[in-house]
Amino acid sequence: MAPLLDKIKTLELEIGRTQKNKQTAKHLGDLKAKLCAARRELMEPSKSGGGKQAGFEVGRFGDSRLALIGFPSVGKSSLLTALTGVQSEAAAYEFTTLTCIPGVIHYNDTKIQLLDLPGIIMGAAQGKGRGRQVISTARSADMIIMVLDATKDDSQRQMLTKELNDVGIRLNKEHPRLTVTKTKCGGYRYNATVPLTELSSEVCYSILHSYRMFNVDVVIQEDASIDDFIDVLEEAGTSPRRYSKCLFVYNKIDLLSVAQVDELARQEFTVVISVNKNLNLDGLLERIWQELNLKRIYTKKKGLFPDFEGPLVLTAQRGDKTSTVENAVTLLHKSILDEFRCALVWGTSVRSSPQACGLKHELQDEDVMQILKMTAAEKTKRAHGKKTGATLAGGNTQIDAKTAKEREKKAPLKT
Numbered sequence: 271m272a273p274l275l276d277k278i279k280t281l282e283l284e285i286g287r288t289q290k291n292k293q294t295a296k297h298l299g300d301l302k303a304k305l306c307a308a309r310r311e312l313m314e315p316s317k318s319g320g321g322k323q324a325g326f327e328v329g330r331f332g333d334s335r336l337a338l339i340g341f342p343s344v345g346k347s348s349l350l351t352a353l354t355g356v357q358s359e360a361a362a363y364e365f366t367t368l369t370c371i372p373g374v375i376h377y378n379d380t381k382i383q384l385l386d387l388p389g390i391i392m393g394a395a396q397g398k399g400r401g402r403q404v405i406s407t408a409r410s411a412d413m414i415i416m417v418l419d420a421t422k423d424d425s426q427r428q429m430l431t432k433e434l435n436d437v438g439i440r441l442n443k444e445h446p447r448l449t450v451t452k453t454k455c456g457g458y459r460y461n462a463t464v465p466l467t468e469l470s471s472e473v474c475y476s477i478l479h480s481y482r483m484f485n486v487d488v489v490i491q492e493d494a495s496i497d498d499f500i501d502v503l504e505e506a507g508t509s510p511r512r513y514s515k516c517l518f519v520y521n522k523i524d525l526l527s528v529a530q531v532d533e534l535a536r537q538e539f540t541v542v543i544s545v546n547k548n549l550n551l552d553g554l555l556e557r558i559w560q561e562l563n564l565k566r567i568y569t570k571k572k573g574l575f576p577d578f579e580g581p582l583v584l585t586a587q588r589g590d591k592t593s594t595v596e597n598a599v600t601l602l603h604k605s606i607l608d609e610f611r612c613a614l615v616w617g618t619s620v621r622s623s624p625q626a627c628g629l630k631h632e633l634q635d636e637d638v639m640q641i642l643k644m645t646a647a648e649k650t651k652r653a654h655g656k657k658t659g660a661t662l663a664g665g666n667t668q669i670d671a672k673t674a675k676e677r678e679k680k681a682p683l684k685t
């Protein structure tokens with residue numbers, strides 16, 4: 271493994287030494303592609319054992335998953351215990367926690383899984399210690415809670431961000447607006463719809479060359495960087511990128527002056543707390559809720575009150591169209607899609623309540639939804655329509671809306 275580490279170091283050094291300008295862009299692109307290949311090789315599980323360690327794999331539970339990432343003794347376990355009631359040993363010495371300990375936050379009718387993890391050491395990306403498992407757990411989370419010691423200097427935040435970055439986890443960043451599509455033939459095609467600072471047709475071509483990709487369509491829709499371009503290429507391979515929300519949580523503010531706390535709190539995606547003194551834990555929960563952007567959909571049966579106990583919970587943060595009626599119905603049961611006629615929706619996503627909506631309608635938090643199923647005759651008709659190629663779904667929402675409303679008059683929402 272050592273030669274690989276040396277190689278990574280050399281490449282990093284050379285990238286650091288190379289000035290960033292138009293002339294060096296091509297060279298930089300090549301270096302960065304090589305660096306990525308070396309890191310990928312390093313992160314792949316070694317064949318000589320040392321793979322998964324017992325006690326570390328924790329099943330997914332609830333509507334969303336958060337991972338507590340941070341250096342040793344910043345207060346991760348204390349925070350888990352404060353938010354979930356699950357006892358995770360907290361102590362003044364480093365590496366108190368050695369495995370992954372799950373807890374559940376009950377908030378706004380939803381269940382959010384919170385994972386306490388061992389403290390990260392630098393070089394986790396190089397596969398040292400348990401770092402690798404911590405990182406792979408972080409990758410599986412919907413949001414990372416980076417716990418920082420407010421009394422220490424801010425290099426901890428930068429170091430951890432870099433550490434995660436090195437293994438393909440991008441914090442608070444959207445997926446780059448560029449696509450690379452492999453084609454069977456046709457060679458290299460390139461189209462940029464905006465002016466580019468770092469990338470150019472030539473630079474992309476050169477990077478693609480080192481990936482041995484020769485027949486590709488490249489479409490770039492934002493002023494993306496070389497790193498963005500490589501991210502998209504890597505994503506198609508064995509080392510997927512993760513674009514993850516991250517909250518930077520500064521703990522132990524009880525040891526700081528008000529002015530110092532104020533300065534920390536002004537940073538982006540930042541929450542300041544003290545677990546031991548119970549300061550701003552409610553604020554943290556509220557912010558987590560805001561950033562998760564979960565959509566609670568209450569279902570109701572005809573003529574009955576909505577079920578306010580167990581909503582369907584849609585995650586809207588990954589991709590754009592995740593809070594569609596279709597996704598909500600699928601959460602209930604996929605088979606319902608076959609007999610789906612339309613959904614009656616009450617709430618902020620519709621202009622008048624109830625409104626009959628098709629599968630593509632985007633629901634909002636706290637909407638109420640009632641599913642109307644097709645009659646047997648309609649099902650046959652649809653099956654027939656499919657055979658003859660006629661489009662039925664979505665095209666007849668007007669008729670649906672009317673009939674649906676008439677039906678609903680007989681059984682109005684009782685709230």
Ligand SMILES: Nc1nc2c(ncn2[C@@H]2O[C@H](COP(=O)(O)OP(=O)(O)OP(=O)(O)O)[C@@H](O)[C@H]2O)c(=O)[nH]1
Pocket residue numbers: 340341342343344345346347348349359360361362363364365366367368387388389390521522523524525543544545546547
């Ligand atoms: N002053 C102060 N100390 C705190 C606060 N929260 C936690 N601590 C202390 O920090 C120490 C470490 O807490 P842990 O919860 O064990 O930290 P950890 O991040 O889980 O540590 P590892 O599992 O070893 O990585 C303990 O002695 C806690 O009592 C706080 O808000 N203020």
Ligand SMILES: [K+]
Pocket residue numbers: 342343344360361362363364365366367
């Ligand atoms: K500790």
Ligand SMILES: [Mg+2]
Pocket residue numbers: 346347348359360366367386387388389
């Ligand atoms: Mg701990």
